[in-house]
Amino acid sequence: MADKRVPDAGRRSERSRRAIYDAALALVGEVGYGRTTIEAIAARAGVGKQTIYRWWPSKAAVLLEAFIDLGGRAARDAGEQPAGFPDTGDLAADLKLVLRATVDELNDPATEAPTRALAAEGIVDPKLGAEFVEKLLEPSMRLYATRLRAAQEAGQVRAGVDPRIAVELLVAPLTHRWLLRTRPLTHAYADAVVDHALQGLSTGLPAGLSASETEQKGR
Structure with a gap:
């Protein structure tokens, strides 16, 4: 049949x-x-x-x-x-782990070309740019912000810090170096970004006082 x-x-x-x-x-x-x-x-x-x-x-x-x-x-x-964000209780270690993974993804030949293309096209096409942010960037930014709020609750980050602005302090330097190819994007650079950002975010540094000012006061 x-x-x-x-x-x-x-x-x-x-x-x-x-x-x-x-x-x-x-x-x-x-x-x-x-x-x-x-x-x-x-x-x-x-x-x-x-x-x-x-x-x-x-x-x-x-x-x-x-x-x-x-x-x-x-x-x-x-x-x-x-997807989630690690929370081992060590904020610096968690941020370095995630930023290192971001470096690997940005440097991966399989994803680098489409990421650059979408970032560039999103500048001239506002609708695509908004969709790029909503579907690709925003979910990641929320995970960062959630981890930073947890660090605030644990007393590791100053209460007055805006988590969303703090996220940009961490992510923007990597994006800038990668987009403009100013210098190689490496794990060492990701670690340095975390170290520098946390100098301003952590409760160990008085609000409104820069790291250089603190160093001068200690002399």
């Missing part, structure tokens, strides 16, 4: 979507964002370009979704639990 089962359209669509993700990420890494086109993504993925336009309005939107999926896929493949 002939098999009259209806093809699973959902499964076929998922295969096509996955192929499009992989094609977009590969092309950006190989030829750069500027030379990556919807037509090239479609050809690499083995789908019609109208399939892509039916799901996404632009190549930037394709790349953003592919990049978000890449992060989730890597976590699933590694059997990781939902």
Whole structure:
């Protein structure tokens, strides 16, 4: 008797979507964002370009979704639990661990090109930029802020410190060095950023007094 089962359209669509993700990420890494086109993504993925336009309005939107999926896929493949921030009670050690992982991710050839492309495109496309922040940056910033609030409650960070501003003191230097390629982005640099930032955040330094002023008073 002939098999009259209806093809699973959902499964076929998922295969096509996955192929499009992989094609977009590969092309950006190989030829750069500027030379990556919807037509090239479609050809690499083995789908019609109208399939892509039916799901996404632009190549930037394709790349953003592919990049978000890449992060989730890597976590699933590694059997990781939902993202969290370590809290060993040692704030400096916890921050250094996370910033070192950030350095590794930014330097990873598989993620560097799409991250740079999305950061640059988000500057000229406000809608994409807002989505980039909301879906990729904001969740991470909330984890940092939560860890810093816990440190405040433990008396390790001054009560008057704004956790969200403190997060920028930690993350912005890495982003600046990576985006502008001013100097190599290393674990040693991440550690130094934490050490310098905590000089101003910790309860060991009086509010409103800089590290240099404290050093001068001790002379």
